[in-house]
Amino acid sequence: MSDAPRYSAEHVLRYDYRRSLGPVLARFFTELRDQKILGTQAPDGRVFVPPVEYDPETGEALDELIEVGPAGTVTSWAWVHEPRAQHPFDRPFAWALIQLDGATTSLVHAVDADGPEAMKTGMRVKPRWSAERIGQIRDIECFEPEGA
Amino acid sequence: MRDVAILSFAQTPYKRRESERTEVQMVLSVVTDAVEKSGLPKSDIGFTCSGSSDYLAGQSFAFVGAIDGLGAWPPIAESHVEMDGAWALYEAWIKIQTGMCNTALAFSFGRASMGSLPETLNMQLDPYTLGPLGIDSISMAALQARAWLDQDNHTERQMAEVAVRSRKNALNNPDAQLKGDFEVEKLLSEPYLIEPLHKHDCPPITDGANAVVIAAADAVPSGANPVWIRGIDHRIEPHQPGFRDLTQSPSTKLAGEKAGATRLDIAELHAPFTHQELILRDALGLDDDVRINPSGGALAANPMMVAGLTRMGEACREIWAGRAKRALAHATSGHCLQQNLVCVLEGD
Amino acid sequence: MSEEKSEVKAIVTPTKLVYQFSAIGSHAEFLKAISEGKLVGERCPSCKKVYCPPRGICPRCGVETPEKVDIDDKGTVTTYCIVRVPSENIDLKLPYCAANILLDRSDMPIMALIQECPAEDVRIGMRVEAIWAPEEDWGPTMENIRYFRPIDEPDVPTEEMGDWY
């Protein structure tokens, strides 16, 4: 056993990564800035949101983008009672999987609701847009219950 | 295929914080121990493969220093996967199948206590549409748990029962971190961590290292107690949680079929969250007479990058103790059971 | 056309992870010694070689190294380079000489700065000594040794540098 004093220090790994997007994500984020949500349509009609450059099942290239939503249906959700520093809100909120109208798949995002009792699988939600949109996933500030 | 057996397993005691030994000292201790127990001289080990993650250590090339714990002199045939040690074992098994070596060592290590693991694991997500949301690993698992609860009248009680059984089983595991007799009612009355997950549904944060030595049939030393790898396979699924049915684990099912996961006495499932055990049991078609996680599983100790390979070790322990003849060991990687490995083990 | 109408081609994703790093075992003991102005190493029980800074193990033999050895703050340059390019995270005036220095009584070189002589005058085999920061600035870091400087001793012939030549 060591009798040395304990040397302990914070180590911070911080970097602002700059990510180039390629054609599909570039269009997705560009349109998001204009409050439009795009998905990738496969030849058999499946629509992937967020959009992908390829079929996640087969790897085949896909390039047809169509508009979906903006509203959708919650397919699963989780209530955050005590947000972490990285979370989008500093008050309790929900994470949800949201199947936007016209999409085959679900998107992960935050839902601002009054409490866990206000959340339900199958509920309808719509996006609340950020005031300052720069072309990124957080241009959607969150989703909120339809009619709220 | 060559018959290959696990000869030995070694681990550090799994704990919340390993404050006495550095990573390299942890590696040295488990490697020395595993090699000694294998009955093979160290110089006979034909291939070495390790599993670890730079992000756990907070620096690039963190695995390079671990070499220092191997006594890699003269130089050794060696490789590394940025994955759980279970996949290091898979690569080692492959190497023996090529015939290029007859024995191999696989080891893994992780010191998750250095960082904030749920936030570190955010870095595992698609960096364009998922990572920037700031979602953590427990929240991701909670989305999966809700989807599971929404199905077939599943209940939080079933999940709590998994926690209670795991931590009770862990009472028999001297190296486990979380153990004890808990009551389902009491657990369910405690507040949610991320609803619908309670604290008991989630794994502890753990530091640890482990190692196994494997050998082809013709290289098993006399006096050894080999546990044969009857099948091993792994599969991956799409990354986006919303692109999959989170209540199913088709990759586990497929890997289980390929590995021949039938006629089992026990199964060591790498299920960091309670509901994931239930999804995995379903995927593998494990009925009630298969004992699940006699070690306590990942709910009793979950050293990142190490917990998967631990399942193989724990399955071997059951076989060595004569409590099982044929066992399944499973490892998972990524969020919401994205990637899964199944290994079927059998005593001599 | 206004700027915001241009296509979004890239996103910036800030990342910040906070770790708590603790020095353990030999590393902590080394830091304690250096914060008192001393260098300590460890001898391998198997190959008898001495490591400073120590790591608690001998990488060659793969065994623990419990025996402590006091190390001198003088040594010999085994090789070096002259850095003429600036880089992030390092704040030193260019050009400077970074040398591999084999400390007396240790068997493995450390990398350190050579100052108080033109970088071009540094030679393989040159004898050097540590220049420590003022004692009040000492902390648990190798940075207590600000740099090494030449001393008036004959160069070590390369044939006597054994493995490191």
Add this chain to the structure above:
Amino acid sequence: MAERCAVIGVGQTRHESKRIDVSQVGLVREAALRALEDAELSWTDIDAVVIGKAPDLFEGVMMPELFLADALGCSGKPMLRVHTAGSVGGSTAIVAASLVEAGVHERVLTVSYEKQSESNAMWALTIRMPFQQGIVAGAGGFFAPLIRSYMRRSKAPEDTGIRVALKDRLNALKNPYAHLKFPDVDFDQIASSPMLWDPIRYLETCPSSDGACAMVLSSEKPAKQASKTPAWVHATSMRTEPTMFAGRDQVNPQAGKDAAKDLYAKAGITDPRKQIDCAEIYVPFSWFEPMWLENLGFAPEGEGWKMTYEGATALDGDMPINMSGGVLSSNPIGASGMLRFAEAANQVRGEAGEHQVDGAKVALGHAYGGGSQYFSMWIVGAEPR
């Protein structure tokens, strides 16, 4: 070995300092698709994928293979992620070959990449842990003293490094994928380029690139059915030693010598300079060419520089080295090793284009990493062995 293995498809991206036209997904797909097209296969023909890259901190994604899996058609398939420092591109190819040689899979896609422009490699490589001291930055500061040791030991003429760089930079002009191309490059331009980490000059060092490389490896039957000539894997080898220990020879590391010895024994090579037609070796700083020529046994110790000097390593020499322009011309770190292995394969397939060595039948691909401590290498041939 249970099964023979061959390279039946090779693909790589354009290498540039910033591939801002693609995402990480697009980058790996570009290389993978070219390898699939070269092999005349589609995603569904692939049984498993092995992916390699250098530190995750470069792109800021932990285990990025998890999100890249979809893009590489991995759904429902096995995927492995290899990381062995700078040698990773080579060891990734070796792991992929092992899957075939083990008889576990018939066709394996292997991909390696780096998109360094998402961050800054110098930052990622110079992260200081608490209580550590920062003296030199990046790989140059680490390797320059070793080069100085080599110069002293071998008494090589001081312009050896310049000659290597000139040869590689001229070769790069024949490679459509190469990152750095200096159409008017000559001896004086390299000699007068600034010293960075003396004795390493700017034009004697590698760039920082975005890029990817991919190969399709297959067992014997698909290889014999392929319409293009396959490159048969004759032998692979990997060796590792600790970064530092008392008495370690960092200039001519034992791990490299042992790997080469093992490799030649497996491939039936007794005189590498005679029996190997050309080699792509991992030379991030020009002086490493003579150092590795010795380490690989192409020249006696202390005499590697003579091969450079005599022109033996030129494209028209008797032992062409780094026909593609090498790491000095393109360096997407995680892919750099695989690019060496792929170039060796393309040479024996007769698919190397303008930098084809006439009649190359046996070629060596080589990679190293860490503090010259990880080595991976393979020998490929136009005929099965």
